[in-house]
Amino acid sequence: xxxxxxPDIHITVSEGASLELRCNYSYGxxxxxxxxxxxxxxxxxLLLKYFSGDxxxxxxxxxxxxxxxxxxxxxxRKPSVHWxxxxxxxxxxxxxxxxxxxxxxxxxxIP
Amino acid sequence: DTGVSQNPRHKxxxxxxxxxxxxxxxxxxxxxYWYRQTLGQGxxxxxxxxxxxxxxxxxxxxxxxxxxxPKGSFSTLEIQRTEQGDSAxxxxxxxxxxxxxxxxxxxxxxxxxxx
Numbered sequence: 001x002x003x004x005x006x007p008d009i010h011i012t013v014s015e016g017a018s019l020e021l022r023c024n025y026s027y028g029x030x031x032x033x034x035x036x037x038x039x040x041x042x043x044x045x046l047l048l049k050y051f052s053g054d055x056x057x058x059x060x061x062x063x064x065x066x067x068x069x070x071x072x073x074x075x076x077r078k079p080s081v082h083w084x085x086x087x088x089x090x091x092x093x094x095x096x097x098x099x100x101x102x103x104x105x106x107x108x109x110i111p
Numbered sequence: 112d113t114g115v116s117q118n119p120r121h122k123x124x125x126x127x128x129x130x131x132x133x134x135x136x137x138x139x140x141x142x143x144y145w146y147r148q149t150l151g152q153g154x155x156x157x158x159x160x161x162x163x164x165x166x167x168x169x170x171x172x173x174x175x176x177x178x179x180x181p182k183g184s185f186s187t188l189e190i191q192r193t194e195q196g197d198s199a200x201x202x203x204x205x206x207x208x209x210x211x212x213x214x215x216x217x218x219x220x221x222x223x224x225x226x
Contacts (some may be wrong), residue, residue: 004153042203043115043217044154051212086133090153094211097167098144101153 006102025090136205
């Protein structure tokens, strides 16, 4: 069955520090993978996506993610976090006509 | 391109009442999706349309829920006889055909509170 696991419910980082958010997926075929960000009370904004090609993908706001098939992972990274990055982050796998989302990781940024 | 628009942003209703939400997708997108997000969870798929045809429905979409997209443009989601368990954020998204190649564009959602 298709599923996405985000092991970290909440992460706190200092502004300027690096960030890595973990995502593991379960999918029978070649996965289409996405990272979305959600600010409080808002909808979801697409950060980046992967479905083929280079396994290191670049997204908006300085985010990148690396697809590792052997580990069934698609971790999100950012080299230097800004206070405005505080939000909820969701990893998702596309199952042709619907997404399966993880439960999200809440990011707090401290000055 | 004004993005995906959802109305109302917030809705408080008494248990047992009917509610209707509206979603206006990006005009050139022929696919429209509804998701439900409860507190502390990721969004869960409810249903999707290709133009005016409703092609897939989740088991989460009980008989009290109905969605329409009459002219292949805007969509409505109606919940009849609301229950407290229906309290959630209802998210609409749209995409071109082959949405998995592009990702979906989500609206800001309608937050429903059933009291």
